[in-house]
Amino acid sequence: MERSHQVATRESSSRDDAEKAQGANRLVIQVENATKIFQTPDQGRMIALERITLNVPYGEFVTVVGPSGCGKSTLLKLIAGLTPLSGGRILYQGSEVRGLNTKVGYVPQESKLFPWLTLEENVAFGLDSKRYSKQQREHQLRHFINLAGLTGFEKYYPAQLSGGMGKRASIIRALAYEPPVILMDEPFGPLDAQTRMVLQDELLKIWEQQRQTIIFVTHDLVEAVALADRVVVITHRPGRVKDVIQVPMQRPRNIFEIHRQEGFDEAYGRLWNIFRNELNIRNNSNG
Amino acid sequence: MAKEMSPERPRVGASSEDVAISETSSFFWKRSLWVTLLRTVIVAGFLLLWEIASGRWIEPFLISSPSRIFSSMMNSFQSGDLLQHTWVTFQEIAIGFPLGAISGIALGYWFGRSQLLAEIFEPIIMALNGIPRTALAPLFIVWLGIGIWSKVGVVFLLTFFLNFFNTYAGMRQMDQEYIDLARLMGASRWKLTFRVILPAISPYVFTGIRTSIPFSVIGAIVGEFIAATEGVGFFIRLSAGIFKTADVFVGIIVLMLMVIAMDKVADLIEKRVLQWQTHTEHVRIQG
Ligand SMILES: Nc1ncnc2c1ncn2[C@@H]1O[C@H](COP(=O)(O)OP(=O)(O)OP(=O)(O)O)[C@@H](O)[C@H]1O
């Protein structure tokens, strides 16, 4: 926690433009004191996120964990520009994001494939004809469908796919047009443990080839550690960044034996400590 | 919602489904034969009863009889009279219906997109909707004369509102996340409209179109009842006035066929456009 906060404060208090520009070059997403206030049904104010600061360098895999309702989805929506900030600012490649940021890809909590398009058409949706020639489109399409193990299902409609297949399709739809940053909102949420692991493995394999920046929301601590370079912990009401944990595990990782990998226990232990403290506090205040 | 949670790849290859289909297809074939047979028996029984009742238990000028209706129909078509009447009514619908449907759909779409427009006009449209629309038919005669244009007007009116309300309802329930995703993926205005919004609301649009088909015919007939010199409605009123009950039924049959034909065409188009929806099976409530 100390380290990341120090970095953030040093950067924001620095008057040195050159240093700032350099920092901005390295970082693709900068969330600075982002605050989001919602109106409650009884006309009150609810602080969903308070002064969130988070810097994400190129190619990093960041996971975000926190209890249900702490504002994880809201944070992703803010970064994508889908909902306006109540305070603070968000920078993309050093310049402030106003409105929708079409440089980020988004994998929503439910698959949200367009039900009226075939799997192929869904995956190709972001492959704009201005940026990709016909051959490139074909190539991208086949490459990603193959990576996700969906070859042979190109002409299927989403209703004809299983839940896991839909998830994979939803993920490669965001990957295929190669946005520099991809936001994933509990993409493996409702799946069973086996399917989850297979998909995590596939995601890491794809990411190792593409090395896009990924911000990945989850409520599963094992998943958070297994995938990430860094885990961001967010607290409940108001949502604040509680801590940031480095995950010193090597890559490529073996998802299926992640417990045995060096560094897992240490990172997981630290993460669990944070959560245990949270729970203790809550128990004490209750009792 | 209830997504299939089946683990990884058991669904690969359609072979298992093929087997299931070939096993049960003979059963389905027999079943559909039975359904057709029963239906034919019921209809034939009804016609027979009608034929017997007419002249024995009930005065023929009240209910005519199938044989009389058949010979009347032959006569009317041979003299060319009925063809001319049918042609006139067909024209009224062929002009009024598409105009009403297209403008209703367009306005419903437009209202759905523009919050301001909807806020301004919604109460007005609601108030107008409170008017029993066929009550406006005499006004159309006053404005547009007793030719086909007054009937086109009534057809338009009835078609327009049904299509407008259904399309607007579709826009209101449209999932924001689909729009957000499409925009994040850099969809142009055109693409957003034709690849996302219109397909998403198309089930509603088709509901509007199909419910308005019989109403468009009602519109034409009401107009012709009030003041006309031609058309199936005129033919029915004329025949009823001189107690040619068989001819009344002939007119009714022509109208029925018209509605069935239009519905069939709409059904074919709908099946093509909405093939992504899997509503092939009848809802099962028990077992
Ligand atoms: N559009 C909105 N209007 C009002 N309040 C909202 C809105 N969206 C979210 N909230 C509130 O903000 C808080 C955070 O919501 P958010 O969806 O970001 O939680 P989350 O961390 O993603 O939870 P989960 O893990 O259950 O998905 C919740 O208390 C929620 O009620």
Ligand SMILES: [Mg+2]
């Ligand atoms: Mg969420």
